Amino acid sequence: MTKTAIELQNVEKSFKDNLVLKGVSGQIEEGKVLSIIGPSGSGKSTLLRTINQLEKPTSGGVFFEGKNLVEATSKELKHLGESIGMVFQSFNLFPNHTVLKNVTLGLVRVKKMDEAEAKKTANDYLTKVGMDNKADAYPASLSGGQKQRVAIARALAMKPKVLFFDEPTSALDPENVGEVLKVIQELAEEKLTMVIVTHEMAFAKKVADKVWFMQDGQLVEEDTPGVIFNHPKHEQTQHFIEQVLLD
């Protein structure tokens, strides 16, 4: 029996008159990898962003550790930043700081570590993603794949309970995709709870314990990768998988 890490109850989100999420419910399980797939504009990224409160849901509930984040005060949400990590499509490294400082900033300012301890911790995580040799470089001098690995190290260093990936390889040159996926796969093997929004179907099939197919702001189908990719039940899912496999 798996435990639920995050529970969504009928999450709706609209931007002005545009309803982007039309009531999404579901459970994100602890220690498992959930992959969210679907066509562009189906609301995948928005769903991630409403879960970690970068966007406030218009209605519905997001339950994490027994608390409804939608109703949490900003003080309570501050703590959330440490518990739910996020890796962005465009990396969002701090260009004014070195690779090392990108990782230590949160450790020193949020985790209140002293400088030496933060550096040691940061170096451990940079080693884990194979970026320890670039600790003193500035982000501008790195390739996309290297930047994304630093961004993963930055998120991991905060020891999040759940780690979100928002299309982590979409902005990368094809030759850099592999190095980032390898890191994510290693994390999956360590049983870190992860939610990955991705267009890399082969990868989703390989690492995910569960796959959500979203279309038009709705969660159409959820199942194991085996079912979703080989025997999808819904017509929309079938259609999407066929199209993707044709490419």
Next chain:
Amino acid sequence: MKRNLGIALATLLIFIMSVVAGGTKASADDNSLQKMKDAGVLRVATSPDYPPFEFQATIDGKSKDVGMDIEIAKQIAKDLGLKLKVMDMDFGSTLVAVQTGKVDMAITGVNPTEARRQSVDFSKIYYNGGQAFLVNKKQLKEFNNAKKLHGAKIGAQTGSLQHKLAKQDFSDSDIQSMDKTPNLIFALKNGKLDAVGLEKPVAEAYAANNKDFAMIDAGYKLDANETGAAIAFAKGSDSLASEVNKSIDKIHKNNWIPKYLKTAGKYMKDNLQDTSMMHYWKYFYNGFLNTTLISVLAVIFGILLGILLVLMKLSSWKLLSWTATSYIEIVRGTPMMVQVLLVYFGLGAVLNLSALVAGTIAIALNSGAYVAEIIRGGINSLDKGQNEAAASIGLSKVDTLRFVILPQAFKNIWPSLGNEFISVVKESSIVSIIGVSDLIYQLNVVRADTYRAVAPIVVVMAIYFLMTFTLTRLLNHFERKMNND
């Protein structure tokens, strides 16, 4: 006599303030004289850009105030047994200084007009030179008599008595006005004007010191109160006024005025012996130091204020953001000159600020609003992913600004910020209107001393350019350094 926009505004402000404060104090407890005797010093305000009344001359390597008025002030100090302390300021500020008690009296060729009597007390008239026109010597045949100036082009200092008189008596002439006497003289020399209306001794001095000019009598019929020069005191300084009047009587009885004018003439000649700009380097140097001091302080405090305003604007507390927005709008929507006058005569009167301090504060307050808008633009230009990334690792709002947003914003806005610094250097020149001896103020002193209209402007322009050019280089250097990071 000289009057300008500055004094008009100053008078207006003083009027408003005295109305607000419930009028001036009664003179019942006049201790003006006793207070000075206790201090042992007679503080006198003057505006040394009006030879032969008062101007500056280099004596033993130092620039000192000289002229008829200064000689009179010396005699008064001697009679009172006090040490004389002459304080230089813009003409417009001298009467304000008297009213606010910054000085004991002002002697700077002031006409005791009815309007001025509303706000200060005056001594007896100590000098009545009369009115004259300065004309080009080669046109003297054409304009040998003031009556012939009907229909001609006549110039006078803006808002001055000469301006008023010319408009009254020469309504059929083309009357043009300018702020500074040297500008009028230059226009006369260039043939843009046929005559310039001046106080007689001033016209006499120009005619004596420049062979191109000649003086003719103006032939106005005038009341002595409107044309003579008197010393100004704060309202109710009766005991001081009566002592000063005794000194004036003594000066008249001994007929010392011609002697004073002769001394002044000697200094004017000395000034004119070497009118090279090198000879006046010290004036420019002092102006440069003051302009630099004001600019540096205004930039530093402007940045601090700008950051504060941006933080207020970003605050979720409505009152703070509303206050910051209003402040920025008001500062951007009103002329800097008005702000400088308001700080000096408004805030400065309450806190007793010197012109230098008030001017610096005003420019810093002004620059802060612009800096705030530049920083806000820099923040808005950043990718919002930076805020989200900071939030995703749990950084507080303040830490996000401090470690992520502001450092990047500053790098982006550095060129615009540099432009603002350069503007501050140039626009700091506005403080000369409240009598801060910056480059522009010194420029006017040198022009008055040397009777040269253009050369001092060129020198001051070159100094400003060197300052801003150096600053530009310095800013570029830092920009490159930041981009190498």
